[in-house]
Amino acid sequence: MNRQTTASTCCYCGVGCGVLIEHDGEQILGVQGDPSHPANFGKLCSKGASLHLTGDLSARALYPELRLGKGLARTRTDWDTALEHAANVFAETIAEHGPDSVAFYISGQLLTEDYYSFNKLARALVGTNNIDSNSRLCMSSAVVGYKRSLGADAPPCSYEDLESSDCVMIVGSNMAYAHPVLFRRLEEAKARRPQMKVVVIDPRRTDTCDLADLHLAILPGTDVALFHGILHLLLWEDWIDGDFIQAHTDGLAELKRLVHDYTPQMVTQLCGISVEQLRQCAEWVGTSSSFLSLWCMGLNQSTAGSAKNSALINLHLATGTIGRPGCGPFSLTGQPNAMGGRETGSLSNLLPGHREAANPEHRAQVAAYWGVDKLPAATGLTAIELFEQVQAGKIKALWIACTNPAQSLPDQNAVRAALAACPFVVLQEAFRTTETVAYADLLLPAASWGEKEGTVTNSERRISHVRRAIFPPGEARPDWAITVDFAQRLERRLRPGLSSLFAFEQPAQIFDEYKLLTRDRDLDLSGISHALLDQIGPQQWPFPTGAQTGTPRLYTDAVFPTDSGRAHFVADPYHAAKEQRDARFPLTLITGRLRDQWHGMSRTGTAAQLFGHVNEALLSLHPDELRRHRFKEGDLVNLKSRRGNVIVAVSSDDSVRPGQAFLPMHWGDRFLKGGVNVLTLPAFDPLSKQPELKHSGVRLEAVQLPWQLFALIEGNVQQHLEALRPLCEGFAYVSLSLAGRERPALLVRAAHSEAPDLHLLTQIDQLLGLHDGPVMAYDDPRRSIGKRVKIEKGRITAVRLAGETLARHWLQSLWFEGRTDDQLRRWLLAPLSAPPGAAAASSKILCNCKNVSENAVCAGIARGLGLDGLKQELGCGTQCGSCVPEIKRLLASNPQPIAISV
Ligand SMILES: Nc1nc2c(c(=O)[nH]1)N[C@H]1C(S)=C(S)[C@@H](COP(=O)(O)OP(=O)(O)OC[C@H]3O[C@@H](n4cnc5c(=O)[nH]c(N)nc54)[C@H](O)[C@@H]3O)O[C@H]1N2
Numbered sequence: 001m002n003r004q005t006t007a008s009t010c011c012y013c014g015v016g017c018g019v020l021i022e023h024d025g026e027q028i029l030g031v032q033g034d035p036s037h038p039a040n041f042g043k044l045c046s047k048g049a050s051l052h053l054t055g056d057l058s059a060r061a062l063y064p065e066l067r068l069g070k071g072l073a074r075t076r077t078d079w080d081t082a083l084e085h086a087a088n089v090f091a092e093t094i095a096e097h098g099p100d101s102v103a104f105y106i107s108g109q110l111l112t113e114d115y116y117s118f119n120k121l122a123r124a125l126v127g128t129n130n131i132d133s134n135s136r137l138c139m140s141s142a143v144v145g146y147k148r149s150l151g152a153d154a155p156p157c158s159y160e161d162l163e164s165s166d167c168v169m170i171v172g173s174n175m176a177y178a179h180p181v182l183f184r185r186l187e188e189a190k191a192r193r194p195q196m197k198v199v200v201i202d203p204r205r206t207d208t209c210d211l212a213d214l215h216l217a218i219l220p221g222t223d224v225a226l227f228h229g230i231l232h233l234l235l236w237e238d239w240i241d242g243d244f245i246q247a248h249t250d251g252l253a254e255l256k257r258l259v260h261d262y263t264p265q266m267v268t269q270l271c272g273i274s275v276e277q278l279r280q281c282a283e284w285v286g287t288s289s290s291f292l293s294l295w296c297m298g299l300n301q302s303t304a305g306s307a308k309n310s311a312l313i314n315l316h317l318a319t320g321t322i323g324r325p326g327c328g329p330f331s332l333t334g335q336p337n338a339m340g341g342r343e344t345g346s347l348s349n350l351l352p353g354h355r356e357a358a359n360p361e362h363r364a365q366v367a368a369y370w371g372v373d374k375l376p377a378a379t380g381l382t383a384i385e386l387f388e389q390v391q392a393g394k395i396k397a398l399w400i401a402c403t404n405p406a407q408s409l410p411d412q413n414a415v416r417a418a419l420a421a422c423p424f425v426v427l428q429e430a431f432r433t434t435e436t437v438a439y440a441d442l443l444l445p446a447a448s449w450g451e452k453e454g455t456v457t458n459s460e461r462r463i464s465h466v467r468r469a470i471f472p473p474g475e476a477r478p479d480w481a482i483t484v485d486f487a488q489r490l491e492r493r494l495r496p497g498l499s500s501l502f503a504f505e506q507p508a509q510i511f512d513e514y515k516l517l518t519r520d521r522d523l524d525l526s527g528i529s530h531a532l533l534d535q536i537g538p539q540q541w542p543f544p545t546g547a548q549t550g551t552p553r554l555y556t557d558a559v560f561p562t563d564s565g566r567a568h569f570v571a572d573p574y575h576a577a578k579e580q581r582d583a584r585f586p587l588t589l590i591t592g593r594l595r596d597q598w599h600g601m602s603r604t605g606t607a608a609q610l611f612g613h614v615n616e617a618l619l620s621l622h623p624d625e626l627r628r629h630r631f632k633e634g635d636l637v638n639l640k641s642r643r644g645n646v647i648v649a650v651s652s653d654d655s656v657r658p659g660q661a662f663l664p665m666h667w668g669d670r671f672l673k674g675g676v677n678v679l680t681l682p683a684f685d686p687l688s689k690q691p692e693l694k695h696s697g698v699r700l701e702a703v704q705l706p707w708q709l710f711a712l713i714e715g716n717v718q719q720h721l722e723a724l725r726p727l728c729e730g731f732a733y734v735s736l737s738l739a740g741r742e743r744p745a746l747l748v749r750a751a752h753s754e755a756p757d758l759h760l761l762t763q764i765d766q767l768l769g770l771h772d773g774p775v776m777a778y779d780d781p782r783r784s785i786g787k788r789v790k791i792e793k794g795r796i797t798a799v800r801l802a803g804e805t806l807a808r809h810w811l812q813s814l815w816f817e818g819r820t821d822d823q824l825r826r827w828l829l830a831p832l833s834a835p836p837g838a839a840a841a842s843s844k845i846l847c848n849c850k851n852v853s854e855n856a857v858c859a860g861i862a863r864g865l866g867l868d869g870l871k872q873e874l875g876c877g878t879q880c881g882s883c884v885p886e887i888k889r890l891l892a893s894n895p896q897p898i899a900i901s902v
């Protein structure tokens with residue numbers, strides 16, 4: 001075996017870590033952090049370090065599939081037929097209904113070259129601005145914030161600024177989970193310089209708070225009031241930089257009038273914090289010699305997203321903390337190439353090179369460069385509007401790439417209805433398991449991580465060369481190649497006889513064409529090429545032609561890319577989140593990330609290890625809220641919003657305040673029937689059009705679902721998931737997860753008001769292999785109770801409990817430990833199914849790298865071990881470090897030993 005290493009990047013978050021992919025030319029065998037990459041210097045988080053364990057081939061889309069009529073099944077086809085068919089449908093639709101009857105919905109996980117090809121296809125060839133990206137759900141408020149306040153969409157900081165800052169404000173960001181390697185850098189910096197102040201502003205007490213000197217648990221959506229309240233105090237105390245304001249900004253007078261009313265009393269009442277907390281925060285912001293803010297979805301995903309961004313930037317302008325080391329407003333980007341999408345102009349209102357689609361001069365510049373007469377002037381649709389127009393029948397052909405809208409968009413009942421009604425849906429996807437696949441009339445298999453080449457830009461404007469390690473499986477192709485192939489076929493129909501706009505054979509050629517559109521713009525990266533990145537490593541833009549190195553920090557001369565050269569104070573008043581708590585919907589549902597899952601879980605959901613930290617969909621509620629509702633841990637509840645409902649198990653969690661609830665955004669319909677986004681609302685920010693995914697009004701209702709099902713099946717988890725999930729469709733509650741490490745298993749929980757007919761249970765048993773072979777069975781048809789356990793070579797390999805599932809934890813731990821218990825037979829035959837002895841709940845795995853459970857850590861603490869001792873004895877926290885905040889919290893709360901099952 002010829003083992004090789006290819007330097008590439010991680011395909012998850014915007015930190016943009018460099019990875020070394022170990023492979024044999026055919027298969028990826030391992031992954032290491034790249035010590036020479038300036039984003040991570042060799043570190044990886046739990047997701048990056050397990051990349052090679054994900055992406056199960058049996059979950060991948062391997063060949064094109066085409067459906068020739070609604071209601072028919074898709075069948076396998078070849079690329080030629082697939083793309084000819086798509087080109088015909090698009091050409092006919094455009095001819096009949098005009099260019100704005102088609103649309104493209106793409107993704108911040110595409111590479112820059114993919115993005116650019118799509119953008120040119122939509123605007124230059126089709127002639128529509130209907131091209132938007134999932135970045136609309138993610139970064140568009142930050143884009144507006146930077147542009148409105150500073151004149152251009154450019155995060156001005158570098159990762160080093162985090163390390164050198166005296167005051168770091170982390171607001172609406174759970175960095176410990178969502179940007180872990182950067183959080184490690186911050187942790188280390190604070191350990192070196194304990195005088196550095198860290199403030200975390202988040203309604204929940206997240207793991208990120210473990211680093212905080214001050215945590216402001218503000219009420220959801222009240223950030224603008226808080227920022228104005230801080231500015232009010234900065235002005236009152238004269239903690240401002242008058243010279244900077246005078247020389248480099250405008251608009252303070254109007255803002256002063258506005259924030260005059262944001263008194264500490266008013267603000268602290270609105271935000272639900274104390275005056276002391278507000279004062280402390282303002283003092284640190286105003287008196288530290290450097291101040292840096294980091295933010296993410298807690299600010300952006302809001303109907304006040306643009307206002308939140310600008311209100312935060314106001315604080316930097318008032319204190320002159322921008323363009324200096326350790327300073328600046330630093331928006332963390334979510335997806336690995338969210339930045340690339342902004343640079344290539346792949347939101348409906350943008351054009352390449354930070355240009356505006358609504359600006360006739362910009363359109364003329366790009367049209368001239370592309371060699372077309374003109375670019376479309378009509379306003380393009382943004383994500384939410386786009387799907388509304390699909391539902392209204394205006395969009396008749398929709399091309400989706402590298403995103404899973406049937407999971408991730410708000411108001412899923414409407415989104416799924418739109419997708420079902422759309423005459424032609426093309427889906428360019430790496431995995432054939434996602435929720436959106438069901439709606440695809442044409443499924444095009446895309447290459448994925450490790451299989452494609454191009455560039456990405458991370459949060460600090462750093463461009464990395466993404467290198468291919470292996471070839472894609474089956475007939476999958478890189479995204480740029482699919483797009484360019486389709487574009488060439490479409491242009492033969494729309495511009496016959498003219499020379500091709502898409503004569504690209506390599507991603508490097510696409511990059512070289514694109515980069516000249518950035519020349520003399522704020523982001524000028526015309527000096528970069530794939531070859532140069534290979535020579536000198538990843539670089540930060542601006543990097544104009546002839547430059548030797550990139551630019552670590554912007555606005556060092558305090559000249560801003562506005563007409564006047566001055567930055568603008570923005571005076572937006574505070575507006576409450578759209579859905580306030582009321583008598584009918586008394587709770588605010590917050591959604592967000594888990595440490596070890598990525599979005600809709602098409603990749604992370606294939607690796608059982610990544611379910612060790614959180615193993616199923618749970619709704620977190622404060623213990624008081626549970627008591628008030630008379631629910632106990634683990635109960636199933638009907639969680640309802642104005643748009644839909646899901647049935648989910650509750651968990652007691654005092655990191656959430658009373659009046660709030662938290663449900664991770666990852667659980668789509670595949671893993672939790674309905675999925676989290678049937679609840680969320682499509683209301684969006686008036687400027688950025690970013691939807692308010694973070695807050696919706698919900699209520700809890702008790703459910704009577706006495707008939708319960710539990711199934712466990714070891715091996716072939718993807719095939720089993722795919723076969724079992726549809727069989728469960730008729731049950732009110734369905735929740736799936738994976739467990740185990742070396743021998744992964746699929747776990748299914750379901751519940752319903754009454755027992756299903758026996759035929760369905762027989763089908764399920766057949767899928768689980770419980771209909772024959774070494775199976776122990778017990779049935780009590782009168783009470784609709786049935787139990788099946790398969791034992792092979794002395795180990796449990798499959799379980800099905802129907803009726804009641806009291807023994808599920810016990811059976812699961814017997815399976816996990818690979819033993820059978822002599823009590824098993826007795827339990828099985830007993831009419832009452834309670835497990836013998838205390839059911840050992842399987843313990844949460846804290847450290848994924850070293851497979852160390854929470855119980856083991858607690859036992860270590862009880863033996864008197866500290867962090868170093870735990871690291872030494874158990875190995876936890878010694879590799880990626882993602883679990884260190886949690887271990888620290890366990891140490892701080894110094895728990896008594898709990899039931900130890902390890
Ligand atoms: N593990 C993991 N990491 C990821 C991702 C993933 O799926 N999994 N996705 C990536 C992507 S695309 C993105 S966009 C980022 C997202 O990264 P983050 O934005 O850091 O993650 P979230 O958990 O969505 O939200 C952050 C926090 O906002 C808080 N919040 C909610 N409402 C408010 C509010 O009104 N004000 C304030 N101040 N805070 C509020 C929530 O409680 C939550 O803790 O993560 C990236 N990294």
Ligand SMILES: Nc1nc2c(c(=O)[nH]1)N[C@H]1C(S)=C(S)[C@@H](COP(=O)(O)OP(=O)(O)OC[C@H]3O[C@@H](n4cnc5c(=O)[nH]c(N)nc54)[C@H](O)[C@@H]3O)O[C@H]1N2
Pocket residue numbers: 107109134135137138297301334335401402403404405407408409410428429430431434446447448449452479591592593598599600601602603665676677680693694
């Ligand atoms: N309730 C709630 N909803 C949210 C959020 C929230 O916080 N709360 N966050 C929002 C945010 S910030 C984001 S960014 C979105 C993310 O939402 P999505 O974009 O839907 O998230 P993913 O699951 O990452 O979808 C990417 C898809 O691309 C596929 N894929 C992977 N690699 C490739 C490739 O190389 N080529 C192609 N063609 N396909 C590939 C994956 O299998 C996956 O299905 O979710 C949004 N939705």
Ligand code: SF4
Pocket residue numbers: 010011012013014015016017040043044045046047048049178179180181182
């Ligand atoms: S922090 Fe983790 S998920 Fe983000 S790029 Fe680095 S390794 Fe990947």
Ligand SMILES: [Mo]
Pocket residue numbers: 137138139334335
């Ligand atoms: Mo995102």
